[in-house]
Each structure stands twice: as structure tokens, then as C-alpha cells.
Amino acid sequence: MRLRAAAAAAALLACAACSSQGGARDPGRVVQARPARAAPFSIAGRLYAVKARTLYRFSGTRVTALTHGIAVMDPAISGDGSELAFAQFGDQASTIMLTGSQRMEPRALTPATGPGGRLWAAEPAFAPDGRSLAFLTDRGKGGGPNDLAVWTVDLASRAARPLTRPFAYTGGDSDDVFRPRAEGELLFTTFLYEGDPPAPAARLTWHSLRGGSESYLSPAGERNFQPAPSPDGRFLAFIRARSGGDDLEIVSLPPGPPAPGPPFLTQSATLLQAGVVARPVWAPDGREIAFLMLRGGSYDLYVLKLAVDATGVHPAGPPVALTNGSFFDADSRLAWSP
Numbered sequence: 001m002r003l004r005a006a007a008a009a010a011a012l013l014a015c016a017a018c019s020s021q022g023g024a025r026d027p028g029r030v031v032q033a034r035p036a037r038a039a040p041f042s043i044a045g046r047l048y049a050v051k052a053r054t055l056y057r058f059s060g061t062r063v064t065a066l067t068h069g070i071a072v073m074d075p076a077i078s079g080d081g082s083e084l085a086f087a088q089f090g091d092q093a094s095t096i097m098l099t100g101s102q103r104m105e106p107r108a109l110t111p112a113t114g115p116g117g118r119l120w121a122a123e124p125a126f127a128p129d130g131r132s133l134a135f136l137t138d139r140g141k142g143g144g145p146n147d148l149a150v151w152t153v154d155l156a157s158r159a160a161r162p163l164t165r166p167f168a169y170t171g172g173d174s175d176d177v178f179r180p181r182a183e184g185e186l187l188f189t190t191f192l193y194e195g196d197p198p199a200p201a202a203r204l205t206w207h208s209l210r211g212g213s214e215s216y217l218s219p220a221g222e223r224n225f226q227p228a229p230s231p232d233g234r235f236l237a238f239i240r241a242r243s244g245g246d247d248l249e250i251v252s253l254p255p256g257p258p259a260p261g262p263p264f265l266t267q268s269a270t271l272l273q274a275g276v277v278a279r280p281v282w283a284p285d286g287r288e289i290a291f292l293m294l295r296g297g298s299y300d301l302y303v304l305k306l307a308v309d310a311t312g313v314h315p316a317g318p319p320v321a322l323t324n325g326s327f328f329d330a331d332s333r334l335a336w337s338p
Contacts (some may be wrong), residue, residue, distance in 0.1 A: 024297025026327040030056060030063050033300075033321040041320050043304065045284050046101075048075040049085075049292075049301055050332035057087060058301070058322065066104055073332035076124040076133075079180075081337040085124035085133060086107070096135050098155075102335070109133070109153060110160070116141045120148065125177045128219060131155055133177045134186060136165065148172030150188055152209070162212075163207060167192045170200075173225050179253070181233040184209035185220040186292060189225040190216070204238060204266060206258050217258060218266040228280040228289075229253065235313055237263075237272065237280045237289060248273040248280055248291060250313050273304060273316055281334040292330050293319070301332040 031052060032040055041062045047058040053071035057064045071089040078084075084101040090112050099108035110121045118326055121137045132154050138146035139160075143170050153160040163186065166172035170191040173201050179185035186207040194201045202225045204217040218224040223241035230236070237250045251269035258265055276294035283289070292299045301322040307314050 022082070024325070024327075025300075026052070027325060028052075030326045031324050032061075032063065033103065035320075035325045041322055043322070045336060045338045046077075046081070047281075047290055047301075048077065048193075048337075050075065050329045051092075051326060053089070053329065072097075073329060074123045075100065075333060076126055076333040077335045077337040078126045078130050079128060080130065083126070083130070084335075085126070087122045087124065089266060091118070094120050094122060096121045096124045096133070097205065109155075109158070110137065111137075113327040114139055116146075120146070122148070123176055124173065126178055127152075127178050134171070134173065134178065136176060138172070142234075145169050148174065149175045150186065150207075164188065166190070173205075175194075177227055179229045179233050180231050185257070187217075187227040187229060187236070192335045194220050202241070204236075208257065213257075215258060215260040217261075217262065217264060219264045222266075224266055226279060228282060230282050230313075231286045232285055236284070238266065238269075239277060239280070240266070240269070245274060245276050246278065247271055247275070248277040248289070252312055265330075270312060270314070272313075273319060277331045279332070279334045281336050283336055284338045290322075290334055290336060292328055292334070294330075295321075296325065298325045300324060300326055301328060301334075 042060050047055050050073050052056055054065055055067045055072050057066055068179045072086045074087045078087045081126040085098050086286045093112040095108045095112050098109045099106040119139050121135055123135045123136045132152050134152050136148040137151050138148055146244045147166040149162050149166050150164040150173050151160050151162050164173050173188050175189040177187050188205055190203045190205045202223040204224050204227050207214045226239045228237040236253050240249050249269040250272050278292045280289050280291045288303050290303045293302050302319040304319040305316040307316040
């Protein structure tokens with residue numbers, strides 16, 4: 001059932017529990033975890049995360065602040081690692097910025113204003129061929145609700161068009177990401193109201209860019225979100241909300257378009273990590289997953305090594321903390337490149 005609820009796009013870009021809970025205090029810097037009698041964990045490639053709206057890069061054992069004096073979120077890296085995109089906040093608006101990953105010279109890819117007023121844009125995601133970018137925006141809202149929809153923009157021509165039509169007054173769609181090694185397959189989260197009495201739900205959704213067809217990957221009456229496909233496109237990690245927490249789960253993806261349920265794809269998922277987990281992202285080689293997890297009032301970075309066998313993907317050990325009490329922004333995506 002569709003229900004109109006007073007939810008604005010700006011509310012999706014703010015997270016009440018992103019920085020602190022309880023009596024914990026932000027130290028104002030990234031605090032790397034120092035395991036007893038062991039060297040600090042070393043990151044293969046480059047892992048990007050946002051703290052206090054500043055973009056940081058983890059590489060090896062080094063942590064570098066990449067932005068200064070601007071407020072950003074949602075880093076995304078191209079498949080070859082050469083280009084970096086992120087959302088930058090302005091005056092009651094946000095734009096998608098694009099820059100080289102080695103030299104920070106960001107330029108605007110989306111407008112900050114349109115016929116309907118100021119615009120929000122967030123969650124850029126590069127297509128597998130690197131020629132286009134998906135993102136969330138309330139562009140085209142006119143006099144209607146400013147719910148976020150998934151759009152795509154051609155990086156050469158800058159021509160943009162909508163891909164999805166969100167349910168009205170839900171805040172819109174979210175978590176857009178392309179399936180690697182697949183032609184024209186997009187995954188995202190649909191927010192809607194279901195049941196009687198109506199209750200908020202979040203359903204993982206598959207979308208074909210070639211024909212526009214869509215199908216749900218998760219059942220009604222649940223909250224499943226933040227899809228993260230593996231680099232080879234064979235597996236899908238995602239967050240399942242439950243009473244008292246948000247668990248990280250994983251499921252195998254079919255070679256082609258998923259069959260519509262029931263049964264739904266996520267109903268055969270297995271647990272990777274319990275707790276209050278957010279923003280999973282795969283290592284480029286598919287052997288690890290990084291995520292944010294709430295511990296002691298702070299969202300910190302963790303890495304989980306994975307083992308793959310005939311039955312699927314499983315943890316190869318407990319998660320390793322990269323930071324301790326660093327208060328990362330849990331409303332912002334992570335990104336990981338070679």
C-alpha cells in the first residue's frame with residue numbers, strides 16, 4: 001500500500017545516530033586501532049570513508065584527509081580507480097562532484113538548482129564501463145514532493161535522465177549501485193509503506209536499464225537495504241534490519257535477471273555479521289568486506305575476511321577494527337579501489 005508521509009529528501013541526507021550515542025565523545029580525529037602485540041592492519045588498495053563531512057583515504061597503514069573546508073559524503077570510485085566522485089553540500093542543496101583520484105580538483109557534475117528550486121544529489125555510482133554515473137536526486141520534482149529518484153548521467157555529454165519513480169512522500173529511493181560484470185543491471189532500495197495499519201518498509205530492487213523492468217529481491221514487511229554486489233557480480237551483501245540491530249547478510253545472485261518472488265532472493269541469505277552494521281563495501285579482489293559498526297557509541301571501520309566454498313561466502317574470522325572511537329558518518333557510503 002502506498003501512503004503519503006511527510007518525509008523530505010533532506011531527511012535522508014542526515015542521520016540522527018551517525019556520529020555519537022550516549023556519553024561517547026568525538027575526539028575530532030581518526031583514531032587508528034592498535035592491536036596488542038600486533039602491527040596495525042594494512043589496507044590493500046585505497047579505502048575511502050567520511051568523518052565529520054571530511055573525506056579520508058586509508059591505504060596501507062596510512063590515513064589521509066583528502067578534503068578541507070567543504071562538506072562531503074558518499075565517495076565513489078571508477079572501476080579503474082582513476083576517477084573519484086562524491087556529493088558536496090552547499091546552501092540547502094548538494095551536488096555530485098567529479099575529480100581525478102590522484103589530484104583533488106573537483107568539478108560539478110550535477111546542478112545545485114533547477115526550475116523547482118534548490119536540488120539535492122547524493123550516492124554517485126559508476127557504471128561498470130565507466131561512461132556513466134547513477135546518482136540520487138530530487139530533480140524534476142516541480143511542485144510535487146522532493147522524493148529522491150535514481151538518475152543516470154553520461155560523463156561525456158553530461159546528459160541526465162531518470163531511471164526510477166519513487167513512492168510519493170517516502171523520501172524516495174536509495175542505495176543505487178550497478179551490478180559489476182553485467183550489462184545494464186542496477187540495484188537499489190525502494191522505500192514504501194505496507195500493511196494494515198501501514199508501516200515503513202525497505203525492499204531491495206533490481207532494475208534493467210535496457211528495458212526498464214523491475215523486480216523485488218526481498219519480501220514485503222521487512223527492511224532490507226544498502227545492497228553491495230561483489231566485484232565479480234556473483235554475490236550480494238546487504239543490511240537486514242531487525243529488532244535491536246542491523247545485520248550484515250549475504251546471498252548468491254543468479255547469472256542473469258533474478259526471478260520475481262516468492263520466494264525472494266534474500267530469504268536464502270546467510271549472516272555475516274550481527275550488530276548495528278552499515279555501509280558494506282567489497283575489497284577489489286572480493287576477499288574482504290569493510291563496513292561501519294556501532295561500538296561504544298561510535299561508528300568505526302571494520303574489515304571482515306571472507307572464505308568462499310561450494311556453499312557460498314562465510315566469515316574467515318572475526319572482524320578486524322581499523323579505527324577506535326572515530327565517529328565516522330554512517331549516513332555516508334564507503335568506497336574501495338585497487
